[in-house]
Amino acid sequence: LAAKNGIGAKSELQAAAQALGASVAAVEVADHLDKKLQDLASCQRKAFLVPSNRGLSGTDPALARPDEECVYLVGNSLGLQPARTRELVGEELDKWAKWGVNGHFTGDRPWMPIDENVIEQSAAIVGAEKSEVAVMNSLTVNLHLLFVSFYRPAGQRNRILYEASAFGSDYFAFESQARLHGLDPRNVLLPVKARPGEELLHTEDIVAAIHAAGDSLAVVCLGTVQYYTGQYFDVESITKAAHAVGAKAIWDCAHAVGNVDLKLHQWDVDGACWCNYKYLNAGPGAIGGFFVHKKHHDQGLPLLAGWWGQKQAVRFNMDHKWDPEVDAGAWRLSNPPVLQTVSLLASLEIFSRTTMSELRGRSMLLTAYLELLIADLVGKHLSVITPECPSSRGCQLSLKFQEESSCLATFAALEKRGIVVDHRKPNVIRVAPAPLYNSFNDVHKFCTALREALQEVAEPPAKRTKV
Amino acid sequence: LAAKNGIGAKSELQAAAQALGASVAAVEVADHLDKKLQDLASCQRKAFLVPSNRGLSGTDPALARPDEECVYLVGNSLGLQPARTRELVGEELDKWAKWGVNGHFTGDRPWMPIDENVIEQSAAIVGAEKSEVAVMNSLTVNLHLLFVSFYRPAGQRNRILYEASAFGSDYFAFESQARLHGLDPRNVLLPVKARPGEELLHTEDIVAAIHAAGDSLAVVCLGTVQYYTGQYFDVESITKAAHAVGAKAIWDCAHAVGNVDLKLHQWDVDGACWCNYKYLNAGPGAIGGFFVHKKHHDQGLPLLAGWWGQKQAVRFNMDHKWDPEVDAGAWRLSNPPVLQTVSLLASLEIFSRTTMSELRGRSMLLTAYLELLIADLVGKHLSVITPECPSSRGCQLSLKFQEESSCLATFAALEKRGIVVDHRKPNVIRVAPAPLYNSFNDVHKFCTALREALQEVAEPPAKRTKV
Numbered sequence: 028l029a030a031k032n033g034i035g036a037k038s039e040l041q042a043a044a045q046a047l048g049a050s051v052a053a054v055e056v057a058d059h060l061d062k063k064l065q066d067l068a069s070c071q072r073k074a075f076l077v078p079s080n081r082g083l084s085g086t087d088p089a090l091a092r093p094d095e096e097c098v099y100l101v102g103n104s105l106g107l108q109p110a111r112t113r114e115l116v117g118e119e120l121d122k123w124a125k126w127g128v129n130g131h132f133t134g135d136r137p138w139m140p141i142d143e144n145v146i147e148q149s150a151a152i153v154g155a156e157k158s159e160v161a162v163m164n165s166l167t168v169n170l171h172l173l174f175v176s177f178y179r180p181a182g183q184r185n186r187i188l189y190e191a192s193a194f195g196s197d198y199f200a201f202e203s204q205a206r207l208h209g210l211d212p213r214n215v216l217l218p219v220k221a222r223p224g225e226e227l228l229h230t231e232d233i234v235a236a237i238h239a240a241g242d243s244l245a246v247v248c249l250g251t252v253q254y255y256t257g258q259y260f261d262v263e264s265i266t267k268a269a270h271a272v273g274a275k276a277i278w279d280c281a282h283a284v285g286n287v288d289l290k291l292h293q294w295d296v297d298g299a300c301w302c303n304y305k306y307l308n309a310g311p312g313a314i315g316g317f318f319v320h321k322k323h324h325d326q327g328l329p330l331l332a333g334w335w336g337q338k339q340a341v342r343f344n345m346d347h348k349w350d351p352e353v354d355a356g357a358w359r360l361s362n363p364p365v366l367q368t369v370s371l372l373a374s375l376e377i378f379s380r381t382t383m384s385e386l387r388g389r390s391m392l393l394t395a396y397l398e399l400l401i402a403d404l405v406g407k408h409l410s411v412i413t414p415e416c417p418s419s420r421g422c423q424l425s426l427k428f429q430e431e432s433s434c435l436a437t438f439a440a441l442e443k444r445g446i447v448v449d450h451r452k453p454n455v456i457r458v459a460p461a462p463l464y465n466s467f468n469d470v471h472k473f474c475t476a477l478r479e480a481l482q483e484v485a486e487p488p489a490k491r492t493k494v
Numbered sequence: 495l496a497a498k499n500g501i502g503a504k505s506e507l508q509a510a511a512q513a514l515g516a517s518v519a520a521v522e523v524a525d526h527l528d529k530k531l532q533d534l535a536s537c538q539r540k541a542f543l544v545p546s547n548r549g550l551s552g553t554d555p556a557l558a559r560p561d562e563e564c565v566y567l568v569g570n571s572l573g574l575q576p577a578r579t580r581e582l583v584g585e586e587l588d589k590w591a592k593w594g595v596n597g598h599f600t601g602d603r604p605w606m607p608i609d610e611n612v613i614e615q616s617a618a619i620v621g622a623e624k625s626e627v628a629v630m631n632s633l634t635v636n637l638h639l640l641f642v643s644f645y646r647p648a649g650q651r652n653r654i655l656y657e658a659s660a661f662g663s664d665y666f667a668f669e670s671q672a673r674l675h676g677l678d679p680r681n682v683l684l685p686v687k688a689r690p691g692e693e694l695l696h697t698e699d700i701v702a703a704i705h706a707a708g709d710s711l712a713v714v715c716l717g718t719v720q721y722y723t724g725q726y727f728d729v730e731s732i733t734k735a736a737h738a739v740g741a742k743a744i745w746d747c748a749h750a751v752g753n754v755d756l757k758l759h760q761w762d763v764d765g766a767c768w769c770n771y772k773y774l775n776a777g778p779g780a781i782g783g784f785f786v787h788k789k790h791h792d793q794g795l796p797l798l799a800g801w802w803g804q805k806q807a808v809r810f811n812m813d814h815k816w817d818p819e820v821d822a823g824a825w826r827l828s829n830p831p832v833l834q835t836v837s838l839l840a841s842l843e844i845f846s847r848t849t850m851s852e853l854r855g856r857s858m859l860l861t862a863y864l865e866l867l868i869a870d871l872v873g874k875h876l877s878v879i880t881p882e883c884p885s886s887r888g889c890q891l892s893l894k895f896q897e898e899s900s901c902l903a904t905f906a907a908l909e910k911r912g913i914v915v916d917h918r919k920p921n922v923i924r925v926a927p928a929p930l931y932n933s934f935n936d937v938h939k940f941c942t943a944l945r946e947a948l949q950e951v952a953e954p955p956a957k958r959t960k961v
């Protein structure tokens with residue numbers, strides 16, 4: 028059961044069902060798959076705290092037993108808490124209570140260089156060398172820092188190519204970066220739109236837009252996995268196209284990190300940023316991730332400087348001689364936030380037991396399973412706007428409803444059943460089986476609940492009892 | 495015992511000693527003062543976890559009883575942990591475990607607007623209106639954000655006036671902001687130096703430098719309380735001088751917040767930033783503070799934008815229409831870091847029991863007491879480089895030694911005795927009785943240990959036994 032490239036995932040699932048003499052939709056298949064895969068390093072559900080239905084507002088105890096675990100399929104928004112988080116956070120509070128300021132230099136995990144504990148594994152997850160990664164700030168701050176270094180409008184080379192449906196925060200960053208250089212966003216922002224009547228972008232359209240922009244293009248910046256549609260862009264081809272016209276490629280990996288098997292270094296990406304609260308499970312408002320390709324290190328690129336970018340040996344000299352680290356650490360500004368850093372560490376410890384390639388294999392099976400189990404609903408109640416091709420998506424499927432009202436009603440009916448997914452205006456429900464902790468049973472329960480929910484929405488219980 | 499303006503502090507201390515029939519250096523005076531003041535709201539020692547000598551590396555059990563509290567005089571570097579921090583952090587971990595993503599909108603302290611819990615008290619501490627404060631990022635990031643808004647070089651108005659001995663990180667920020675605008679730092683950075691042979695700056699020299707720079711000046715940026723000397727600048731006069739030549743005034747309040755009684759709004763400061771890990775006790779790498787004066791709100795100032803700067807009602811619309819908050823909240827970029835925010839909240843709850851004006855009164859007594867008790871050492875073993883005038887300093891006294899070696903040896907001898915202070919290259923020891931939790935006994939113990947330490951350094955124990 029490998030499905031490394033996702034192509035064989037559906038037939039593997041069908042074969043497993045056949046071997047059991049069951050339909051693929053039978054719960055036995057989910058049980059069988061969970062049992063079969065549970066001992067693989069890629070299945071780390073036990074390392075997480077799964078909320079029970081009891082805690083969730085909106086659940087109906089008759090439909091979602093209070094003492095049972097909920098079906099949490101929203102790791103694309105906030106990942107679950109690792110069981111070790113509390114312990115690691117507690118250890119830092121202990122050190123602070125016991126040692127005060129001396130914690131900066133004392134013990135196993137001194138605070139001064141505490142980010143060193145989260146670099147190696149972060150780098151492994153995004154396919155980077157250690158020297159290319161910093162863990163700091165938050166996503167949008169890091170995106171601005173990348174723009175300061177890579178968006179250097181000069182003469183007619185001043186445009187930013189982005190995706191017309193970009194995440195709002197990214198768009199505001201583009202706009203304000205243009206203004207920072209005294210440019211009118213209307214003249215320099217270059218959105219790539221989907222073809223009429225389509226939701227997804229074609230790689231060739233993006234590449235064509237890049238070529239058309241030519242030497243007017245300064246930066247290409249896209250979300251690696253699109254937050255709304257779940258489309259996973261072809262980072263390598265788009266980056267290559269950007270370079271071919273002399274532009275830089277910056278990637279927002281918010282929905283990609285911990286979800287797909289990134290190779291930022293190999294793909295020659297110039298800069299990337301991500302948040303660690305989604306598939307990285309570091310908690311609400313977690314610390315951000317930051318990548319600058321090795322080839323840009325120690326080149327005197329402009330950046331917003333702070334003392335933490337100095338070489339460690341001279342950092343406390345206070346002599347006003349800028350002598351930065353020769354790697355991505357040069358972009359750091361401030362001393363690291365300790366609780367935030369160990370909150371990430373708790374999750375990275377779990378990731379270190381497996382690899383992104385193993386997780387991607389597991390993920391492709393889970394998402395193919397989800398797709399199979401809702402196949403008969405598609406076209407009737409909903410459509411799936413996420414690409415069908417497994418290599419063009421991550422774990423998330425985005426279900427689109429005809430109307431906002433039916434979407435919201437379905438969402439509420441799912442909530443009653445202990446299903447945690449998320450709604451995006453106007454009419455999309457995002458369903459994301461996180462490879463690290465979601466199970467085939469989670470997906471099966473979701474699909475059962477979805478059928479019930481759709482029926483309830485079509486024929487509300489109040490009406491039924493009246494008949 | 496009020497000493498509101500600090501002028502009467504020394505005579506009040508002398509009077510208290512006289513009433514006891516003791517010398518001011520007698521431990522009875524410390525005991526008496528601690529007892530007398532312990533029930534005032536400004537004495538909150540009980541709300542903090544004071545490390546014991548046991549935990550501290552470098553202590554000698556014969557000189558510092560392991561089960562006794564250490565003498566922690568380094569709140570200027572890292573404040574002590576409030577007793578409630580663990581509970582508040584634990585509550586957020588509970589919510590995450592119980593509710594997952596729903597914690598963003600559920601419960602007493604939903605995460606989405608969690609920063610609202612720390613705005614009002616932060617504003618009170620810096621003398622601002624609520625609308626003028628944001629709690630986000632880290633100090634150096636916030637300093638850059640202020641420069642993006644207020645440093646807008648235009649024609650010959652492009653200079654940044656700062657203090658020649660500015661904290662390194664601030665200097666690097668100035669330099670990189672100049673470069674961001676394509677300017678050569680050598681042409682635009684304008685340091686104000688102390689007079690030959692002096693350590694401190696004269697307000698009139700700063701004001702004269704501002705006037706001399708005239709309309710070449712874009713921004714004045716100083717540390718409100720100088721990190722090395724402890725000098726507390728005259729914010730109001732310097733800000734006024736900056737405005738008189740058409741420049742903006744930005745203040746780095748790292749060493750001022752929670753230490754002195756700031757009036758950022760009243761003093762017409764344009765922008766300010768601070769860290770919350772020093773006198774604000776929010777823990778290592780704590781979240782930063784940010785101030786923009788009301789008069790600059792909703793004026794379309796340039797800023798580095800992110801979705802969290804949007805009005806709450808439209809923040810999730812994703813429609814690319816920049817519609818920012820009409821207050822300092824417009825400068826926020828990312829969703830708030832939850833653990834960091836409640837870690838600050840734990841400390842702000844303590845501050846809310848008192849006022850900065852009360853704390854400043856207590857602080858002036860404590861620091862005057864420290865000054866009195868070491869008066870006879872000054873000129874012999876060390877000098878105090880901090881201003882004598884109480885209104886020109888915060889709680890910190892900076893003790894300067896003749897040589898780096900004697901400074902380091904004294905520091906080590908203090909450490910053996912359970913005294914936690916800090917050393918700054920080359921030859922300064924900073925001693926900071928934090929108004930909120932340090933006691934007169936802390937100061938007394940420090941002074942006793944200092945005498946022993948100086949003696950030990952002058953005549954090392956090894957030598958003495960040989961004689």
Ligand SMILES: Cc1ncc(COP(=O)(O)O)c(C=O)c1O
Pocket residue numbers: 333360361362632633634635661663664717721746748749769
């Ligand atoms: C005066 C001053 N400014 C700036 C900083 C830098 O702070 P951060 O690392 O939080 O950005 C410090 C840190 O101690 C400081 O004392």
Ligand SMILES: Cc1ncc(COP(=O)(O)O)c(C=O)c1O
Pocket residue numbers: 165166167168194196197250254279281282302800827828829
């Ligand atoms: C694709 C994408 N980009 C950017 C952001 C903004 O993140 P932050 O608030 O951490 O800056 C998000 C947040 O969900 C996101 O999904």
